[in-house]
Amino acid sequence: MKAEAQALKGHLDALLLATLEDxxxxxxxxxxxxxxxxxxxxxxxxxxxxxxxxxxxAAGLISGSWSQADGRRRRSYRLTPAGRRRLAGDRASWLEFSTTVTALLEGAPWPATT
Amino acid sequence: MAGHDLIDDYLARLARHLPADAVAELADGLAETYDRQLSAGLAKDAAATAAIAEFGAPEVVLAAFVRQSPGRRTALILLACGPVVGACWATLLISEHAWTWPVPAGLRLAFGLALVAVVAALAYAATARTAYRRTRASAPGCLVLLLLDAGLLATAATTVPALRWPFALAAAASLTRMTLTARALPRLFG
Incomplete structure (x- = not known):
């Protein structure tokens, strides 16, 4: 879906890193x-x-290694220590951001201005 | 190969542009996609068509590779910071009356031509859309830029009589760019 793909921009790196966490x-x-x-x-x-x-x-966040599977060359990726740190940072930033936006959208009182 | 002409043609089209390792990786993914479609009950032709649709048109895949290539990204960064570094050097060269420096005219001309060639190579790489090979133009461009920065820095260091702020500014700009370029080079030639 194009709308979702558009929304993914800016978050793709963190999501890709998260898929390798396990x-x-x-x-x-x-x-x-x-x-x-x-x-x-x-x-x-x-x-x-x-x-x-x-x-x-190339950024050192994941590393790839080649193996053979079903008669084909296959490259698998794993998180590097730098990738784990980046994922933890991105996750914390996202949680803080989404918690704030959710609170505002769900009717938290806006500060009074003069 | 996955064993279907449509898929083989698709991969052959990508192989004309992309490095062999990237094509091998795509071939594995596409073969797996094809197998999944067959397992879902599709006939061979339909499975191949569906697998290719799931993978994306060759232009879409090539554009993604070009957009994220180290060559294009490095070229864009260097082109963006070029005017800043240039302004720093212009300040130094004008304030120190660089036209009086004992540098042979031939060398000045060679420097100017090399600089134009570097900008052209970086612009060629930065404006690539689906031609992955174009992004490789930034590798020699970066190498020459590194040499130009080093040459300019050495010339100024031996010519400028005293350490003044325009020299410090230009030297800092060039050293920053040289560090950036040197770090990118292994990825560009890799």
Whole structure:
């Protein structure tokens, strides 16, 4: 869905890192985790997930390693220590931001101004 | 390959632009997507079509690779900070009357031409849309830029009579850019 894909911008890195929190995955499995974890709302074209993973790998947030699976070369990714720190930071920032916005949208009293 | 002409054609199209490792990774993902579609009960042709649709059109995939390539990203950063570094050096060169420095005219011309070539290479990489190979133009551009910064810095250091603020400003700008460029180089040539 295009609207959801648009909303994903700016959060994709954190979401990709989060899919690797429980262990290594390959590109297709990461895309599937993103789609399934979002109830199908974040269903990116699979081919566009790979360059994002390459960028995260170049930044040292994840690392990739090759293996053989079903007669094919397969690259799997895992979080690096720097990736774990980034994920923890992004998660804390998001929780703080979303808690604030939710409070405002759900009718918290606005401060009086003069 | 996944064993279907549509998929093989799709991968061959990507392989004309992308590095072999990236294509191998895409081939694995596409084969898995195809297998899932077959397992879901689709016939071979329908499964291949569905797998390709799920992966995205080649232009979409190529554009994503180009957009996130280290070559294009580095080129954009260097082009953005170029005017700032240039302004710092212009301040120094004007305040120190650089036209009186004992630098041969041929060397000045070579420096100017090399600088123009660097800007052209970076602009070529930065404006790539689906042509991944274009993003590689930033690698030689960065290397030459590193040499130009070092040369300019060495020339100024041996020519400017005393350490004054315009020199400190220009040196700081160039050293920052050299650090940035040197850190990017392994990714660009990798």
């Amino acid at each position: 262990g290594p995955r390959h590109g297709y499995a990461i895309k599937e985790a993103l789609r399934d974890g979002s109830g199908g709302r974040f269903d990116l074209p699979t081919g566009t997930v790979y360059p994002a993973l390459h960028r995260l790998a």
